[in-house]
Amino acid sequence: MDRANLNSQLEHLQSKYVGTGHADTSKYEWGVNQARDTYASYVGHYPMMSYFALAENESIARVKFNITEKMVQPCGPPPERRE
């Protein structure tokens, strides 16, 4: 398998699955993907939501909202890009 082919496959993969990474993925990118995946998973599992709601003493809808909000820049602003 030549390199170009591998890269094009990777590109395709990346376009299908945002969370996949490559050799140059930074800590920040990986962290963001992890966080988004995590929150998306929580929202998708109702028992988890109700457990968090209980723990936080909030309504389930509120917890859900908070988590969804957090998915925007879950780890804060991106680091300065070094050129």
Add this chain to the structure above:
Amino acid sequence: MADDDISAQIKAEQEKRAKDSSTQRDDTRVSLTGVGYDQDIYGSGNKFEGYSTSLPMDDDDDEEDELTQRAAQKKLSSYTAPKEVYAHLTSVEDEDHDPFAGRSESKRVIDRQDDYHKRGYNRALSPSRQDAFAKDQGAAGSEARTYAEVMRETELEREQQRVLQKIAEKKKEAQKATGQEAPPPPTPTGRKRRWDVATPVIAPATTSSWNEPDDHVAAPTNRWEETPKADVKKRNRWDETPVASNSSSWDATPRASSGVAETPTAKRSRWDETPVAPSGMFGATPMAGQLGMVTPHLAVPMTPEAMNAQRWEHEIDMRNRPLTDDDLDAMFPTTGYRILEQPATYTPIRTPGRKLTATPTPYTGNGFMMQDENLKQNYGITPTELEVPGGGNLPFFKQDDMQHFGKLLDEKDESSMSAEDIKERKIMRLLLKIKNGTPAMRKAALRTITDKARDYGAGPLFNQILPLLMSPTLEDQERHLLVKVIDRILYKLDDLVRPFVHKILVVIEPLLIDEDYYARVEGREIISNLSKAAGLATMIATMRPDIDHADEYVRNTTARAFSVVASALGIPALLPFLKAVCNSKKSWQARHTGIKIVQQIAILLGCAILPHLKNLVDAIAKGLEDEQQKVRTIASLAIAALAEAAHPYGIESFHSVLKPLWSGIKKHRGKGLAAFLKAIGYIIPLMEEEYANFYTKEVMPILIREFQSPDEEMKKIVLKVVKQCAGTDGVSPQYIKEEILPEFFKNFWVRRMALDRRNYKQLVETTVELAQKVGVTEIVSRIVEDLKDESEPYRKMVMETIEKVVTQLGAADVDGRLEEVLIDGILYAFQEQTTEDIVMLNGFGTVVNALGYRSKVYLPQITSTILWRLNNKSAKVRQQAADLISRIAIVMKTCGEEKLMGHLGLVLFEYLGEEYPEVLGSILGALKAIVNVIGMSSMTPPIKDLLPRLTPILKNRHEKVQENNIDLVGRIADRGAEFVSAREWMRVCFELLDMLKAHKKGIRRAAVNTFGYIAKAIGPQDVLATLLNNLKVQERQNRVCTTVAIAIVAETCAPFTVLPALMNEYRVPELNVQNGVLKSLAWVFEYIGEMGKDYIYAVTPLLEDALMDRDLVHRQTACTTVKHMSLGVVGLGCEDALLHLLNFVWPNIFETSPHVINAVMDAIDALAVALGPATILQYVVQGLFHPARKVREIYWKIYNNMYIGAQDGVIPFYPSIDNDDVNRYERSELFYVV
């Protein structure tokens, strides 16, 4: 069973077969069963020297490994060839002599095109058009023309065409008047002919295919859409302004508002007008030079090839000109010769007609061309390999390439050139690499040209690609590649292509009517991409002038191209334009083309036209009542195409055309009528019952009248329409019986119909459709007598019809009398057949099976026929008889004729000595059918006699014999193994080993399965020993099949019977054997699935060893085994063993060999399933941010695979990352404890 008993048996067998296996091999290996006979089979020990010792496992993985292995292996000591070969080689003078040179078909596109297709080469690549959307209007270059200019030009061309035609006609009339004979019309010879002399006046009367312009792309020259000359009489527009009346809205473009101002002075005489010389490389207007009516000049653009050819021709003409007296004087000595007087009867040619056909006046075009001195002259030596400066070595460089690419060889210094020139040379080099290069070069060049397309610009690119595509020396492969280049750069250039749309179309449109399906698809794709890049407005503006082009070829291709545009951009976008064109008042050609576009859209898009059906039908409805016959015809054909595409919906859309169609079929005769009938025929199936009934009754008299038409095309259409009418619900069987059938059978069921393939098919189809309505008896009783007809094709047609009718409707209706006649006729037809054809056989089988129990009375007769024919001298007859047995075996059982079958079985058994393999195969097939039906226990001959007779036949190499025989043997092994001694089965086993290298997959599969049955019958030990020994053979396919067979044995006899022996065999210090064992294990675990949980601990030490082996293939195959194993035991509590194996698999992740790394990845994926993603994540996290990129790459790859498989599952296991100054990475929700 005693071991020595078997081995004695086998030895005897062995001596018979392998006479040359002389020496016993001293066995150093450990074998479980310790039987010694294998040494006899495979000869002495060093037999495998020189063969690859590795066992590449997958279907396609052997190349690489074997190459590396083989390099290390000892070469054969010497090669030698028979003396005759040397003698022959020295006698052949020319080394490059290709014995097939004269025989191979030409690969050039042009050589397989007919005259009509070659008309594509007559089109000119017109100068670029202006891009109406571009910001600065002169962008495309000074010679870019506007829409209005182009329209004017087309108008001019048509006018010119018309005048020329008229003049020709007048001349003719004048000649007729003076009683002189007209000069014979010049024979139209494809390429030489320019469009403007190719008027239908001289069109040769070829067989027309007028009713199928749609499904038949390769249209002959003479089509009914062609310019009718009758039309010219009616309209005299000589004095009219040739410019479009601005009242019609559809040709109004952004620039047409100034139309009046741009109208050329109406009275301007064309005679004194000097045609404008084309400024660019490509002539704007193709003009005639030959007729002398217009100032001749070279307007037809000449490709370098054409020019070259012209020069050659000119030169040859010069050399072959008649010798003058002076020439002769100079040549002959002055003395010794006498000049004879010419005979008194001699008259020199004076008739102008014959002079015309004499040597043509030399063409006045570019008669002479300066040879470019810088071009490398190759003096007749074709360089086979050529170094293009900066281009690397090309595999070949043809003489023809010199015309386009000669520039590259002039060895000029590029540094002194202008930027434009350098760019041009770069493109040229890339194109040459794409055209002639090796696949790797081509790939790289294609990528470069795509990436840099926008830098190079549309102009320079297309100016080089398009002439190449028009080149007459183009070959299929080259065309494909160049079209591919266009496709790629279209994406990149996007709106930059606009000025070149017409040029591209000129080149691509001919692809749309190519004979080759893939060329058509390719053409469609390009045009579709082009229209997406250029946009609808540009496409319409570009193609509009071609719609009423004088040449039918241009109109035809344009219509097809338009339909592609419609499919790319959507029908609604194109509808307003279509409506306008179809109602054009200016020219009937425009209307014709417009309607044709609709027809093509229907054919291309199929049921996707449904949402726009009403609009499309309305657009062309008027065409049905057009004053032009051709327009009416195409309109009805288009309606037919629309109705066919819409079936079974959309009748409401056709209401508006019913009336004109109706009146049409009453008014028309001949071809016009056929088209109208076709339209009605396609609409009737859409109608509701009542209407369908009504219309069928109305149309039927006309159809019945046309039954007698001698016209073949009309016949086909009538048959089709009858089929469609009969298929509707509304038509009563009564009506068909009384009104249609008598005439139908009288006119169509004649011998002549069987001779033409398409008539034959259509007639059978229609008759079957009628049978659906009126029942089997009605049809069959009418044709059954014809089974005894003297014409064989006709009998075949009758038989096929009966077969189809009976298949669909059964034979319940057939009464006793008919039954008798039918069987009698079928027997007659079957016995009289001379050609080998499946039709008779199928017919016989179908009818007898349909009759079922009722055929009991005829069976004795049939059987005696079969027996008689089995004894026939002709092999074919014997084969058919045997085939027939396999068809009727089931019926014989139904009729309780076991005794008869037993008899047949005995007879077939006697014929097993048959020498023709085809016949032997059929006999085996017949035996198989009988065995299947009457069962093993009641089979005669008894199985114990039958099988020993079959065993030697297993040696037969003929595929048909092998397949039928192995099926039969497998069947017996499956159902009746107990009838045969174990010894015999072992003998079969040995024969089966050879079957494993059969070419046909079915045979190999049957052989492998048979191993399983035999092992089940006689116990796995002996079979397994045989198979394990077979792992030592050198042939890869044989080994692979053996591993499969071992696995099947393991599956059928439970793994514990096989695994110990198998694992013991791994101790043999031979790569092939060890790999074979591993591969067998992989198969075993794949087949046994979750049963594997009991064996996983047993094989783990073996796998440990294999995964640590130096040999790549060991590790690869072990990984495959781990994969199947872990997928089998998911959730069964074997995690400890699997984790242990993972630790052995993991170090292999850095392998680079593709097969190995794939196997490793698969194993890890499977382990991720069995162990859960968390475990793999823990392993992966170690290397995701490793300092070495190589490490990171592979770790991320594993991470991605795992992530895709279990996105949700890894969430609780992500490592927690510490927050830093800016970013917060912690996710604390999971730490909640309530």
